[in-house]
Amino acid sequence: MARxxxxxxxxxxxxxxxxxxxxxxxxxxxVLMSFQTNEQILQLPPRVVFTPTLANYAAxxxxxxxxxxGDLDVPFLRNLGNSVLLSTASVALxxxxxxxxxxxxxxxxxxxxxxxxxTLLSFRFAPPLLVLLPLSLYFQDLGLSNTYVGLIWVYQxxxxxxxxxxxxxxxxxxxxxxxxxxxxxxxxxxxAFTRIAxxxxxxxxxxxxxLAFIFAWNNFVFALILASADKQPVTVGALAFVTAxxxxxxxxxxxxxxxxxxxxxxxxxxxxxxxxxxxxxxxxG
Amino acid sequence: xxxxxxxxxAPPARAGMRALPYLLSLPALLVCIGILVPFGTAAWYSLxxxxxxxxxxxxxxxxxxxxxxxxxxxxxxTVKVSAIYTGATVGVELVLGLAIAxxxxxxxxxNNFVSVALLLPLMTAPAIAALMFxxxxxxxxxxxxxxxxxxxxxxxxxxxxxxxxxxxxxxxxVWVYTPFMMILLLAGLRSLPQQPFEAARxxxxxxxxxxxxxxxxxxxxxxxxASLFRLLDSIQQFDIIYAMTQGGPGxxxxxxxxxxxxxxxxYTNVGxxxxxxxxxxxxxxxxxxxxxxxxxxxxxxxxxxx
Numbered sequence: 001m002a003r004x005x006x007x008x009x010x011x012x013x014x015x016x017x018x019x020x021x022x023x024x025x026x027x028x029x030x031v032l033m034s035f036q037t038n039e040q041i042l043q044l045p046p047r048v049v050f051t052p053t054l055a056n057y058a059a060x061x062x063x064x065x066x067x068x069x070g071d072l073d074v075p076f077l078r079n080l081g082n083s084v085l086l087s088t089a090s091v092a093l094x095x096x097x098x099x100x101x102x103x104x105x106x107x108x109x110x111x112x113x114x115x116x117x118x119t120l121l122s123f124r125f126a127p128p129l130l131v132l133l134p135l136s137l138y139f140q141d142l143g144l145s146n147t148y149v150g151l152i153w154v155y156q157x158x159x160x161x162x163x164x165x166x167x168x169x170x171x172x173x174x175x176x177x178x179x180x181x182x183x184x185x186x187x188x189x190x191x192a193f194t195r196i197a198x199x200x201x202x203x204x205x206x207x208x209x210x211l212a213f214i215f216a217w218n219n220f221v222f223a224l225i226l227a228s229a230d231k232q233p234v235t236v237g238a239l240a241f242v243t244a245x246x247x248x249x250x251x252x253x254x255x256x257x258x259x260x261x262x263x264x265x266x267x268x269x270x271x272x273x274x275x276x277x278x279x280x281x282x283x284x285g
Numbered sequence: 286x287x288x289x290x291x292x293x294x295a296p297p298a299r300a301g302m303r304a305l306p307y308l309l310s311l312p313a314l315l316v317c318i319g320i321l322v323p324f325g326t327a328a329w330y331s332l333x334x335x336x337x338x339x340x341x342x343x344x345x346x347x348x349x350x351x352x353x354x355x356x357x358x359x360x361x362x363t364v365k366v367s368a369i370y371t372g373a374t375v376g377v378e379l380v381l382g383l384a385i386a387x388x389x390x391x392x393x394x395x396n397n398f399v400s401v402a403l404l405l406p407l408m409t410a411p412a413i414a415a416l417m418f419x420x421x422x423x424x425x426x427x428x429x430x431x432x433x434x435x436x437x438x439x440x441x442x443x444x445x446x447x448x449x450x451x452x453x454x455x456x457x458x459v460w461v462y463t464p465f466m467m468i469l470l471l472a473g474l475r476s477l478p479q480q481p482f483e484a485a486r487x488x489x490x491x492x493x494x495x496x497x498x499x500x501x502x503x504x505x506x507x508x509x510x511a512s513l514f515r516l517l518d519s520i521q522q523f524d525i526i527y528a529m530t531q532g533g534p535g536x537x538x539x540x541x542x543x544x545x546x547x548x549x550x551x552y553t554n555v556g557x558x559x560x561x562x563x564x565x566x567x568x569x570x571x572x573x574x575x576x577x578x579x580x581x582x583x584x585x586x587x588x589x590x591x
């Protein structure tokens with residue numbers, strides 16, 4: 001290998017450059033588009049150097065689009081708010097339910113314990129529409145269709161397995177000896193759980209929460225089926241945007257940027273735990 | 286597993302302690318049980334003639350619905366399209382992901398930068414990713430259309446032509462999910478023991494031999510787990526295809542979930558859509574059993590210290 005070292009390094013650099021271009025170009029291009037006017041976007045050949053405009057973002061944030069056909073209301077900020085609300089509340093509920101369960105599976109061997117744990121895991125792999133289509137009929141009867149409560153409940157299907165299995169791994173990695181000693185001192189299991197186990201698994205719990213937030217944010221199909229426009233998150237809202245008449249391309253690009261920025265920022269922040277989250281706790285980065 | 290000390294039994298055991306693990310885990314299960322009910326309902330619907338537009342015709346038909354389904358060419362079109370989509374995405378993502386992981390194997394600031402940059406597509410919502418490519422392949426101003434036009438492909442119509450629609454959605458899937466493969470395989474590569482590679486280097490073993498006889502076999506558990514994981518998700522793909530073309534043009538992209546969605550909401554055929562979903566469920570159930578076995582092996586390797 002030593003003889004061809006120079007050539008090898010050049011080829012490797014070229015390959016990595018191609019990889020970077022392929023994976024970053026779409027995002028970079030949409031960023032450019034989001035700062036262009038409709039006229040600039042429609043010019044061929046496409047421009048890389050242009051006078052940027054903030055009009056697209058301003059229109060989305062003010063909620064009013066001025067078009068040739070008149071003013072148009074854009075509920076995009078509402079979609080953004082829905083995304084924040086649905087993802088945050090779902091993750092909070094998942095942590096509340098999932099962390100104690102993860103502790104139980106990690107620390108106790110009990111009848112049906114593994115069965116329950118695997119049942120919860122299997123939700124991650126069932127086709128979502130199998131459940132969603134009948135559920136949409138039930139939700140109409142229960143008065144849960146198009147409510148935040150109903151959506152947050154269904155979002156548990158993605159958040160709970162993730163949190164349960166990642167946090168379980170962290171509880172298993174922490175030695176139970178410390179808790180054991182603490183309990184021998186006469187403290188209740190509850191104090192051992194809240195004072196010893198949770199702080200020890202703290203980073204894992206935080207990471208699992210962040211990842212569950214990203215996956216909840218990126219979910220599309222739940223709200224598509226169970227919510228109408230005023231409860232829909234950005235993923236569904238942005239799509240409705242494309243088909244709305246009179247919407248300009250730059251505004252779609254700006255809406256895409258506002259939709260993906262939160263998860264991209266969180267992902268960069270949580271990158272250390274991403275491998276673990278993506279493999280549901282089976283591989284560590 | 287057997288060595289986990291049972292701390293419930295260690296301090297003075299009380300009857301209440303025995304119920305504790307159930308009390309801790311049942312709320313999580315109960316919340317999800319509510320979601321299991323619709324699963325049973327779907328199974329029941331799949332045995333019925335049930336169209337929301339014609340409620341008076343509703344009735345139990347047993348397996349007839351499945352028999353109709355299996356003799357319907359449009360069902361086999363769905364099977365075919367799903368198989369092509371799944372095979373193409375997982376195949377391309379595995380090869381590309383493995384190649385990139387091998388390139389990034391050494392830890393250096395540049396390699397770390399590339400692997401972090403590749404997280405961005407993966408963290409983009411798939412439905413939004415489809416939207417991004419929709420803008421970029423627009424025939425009037427799309428930059429990708431313009432680029433391939435420069436190379437002479439002026440009549441390539443991306444997602445709006447039946448011949449290239451599959452290519453377009455596979456491209457989006459590859460853009461989003463190749464980093465998933467890359468990231469898991471890179472973690473696997475970096476966790477491999479170094480001795481075999483050092484020994485091979487000292488002995489002057491050729492690189493090709495090292496790759497096929499050492500790297501690949503040692504990496505197999507990671508490759509199998511990551512591929513099965515992607516297989517399970519890919520065969521259920523909905524977001525990218527729905528956001529791009531809603532299954533069109535024609536029936537060229539009607540994969541299982543998109544077709545079930547359209548049967549339900551466009552043709553209000555609840556029974557047929559439930560039967561379609563049951564078929565998909567049977568496939569994913571078999572695959573997920575395979576996957577969980579592999580996944581548990583890896584998990585034990587990672588958390589197996591105790």
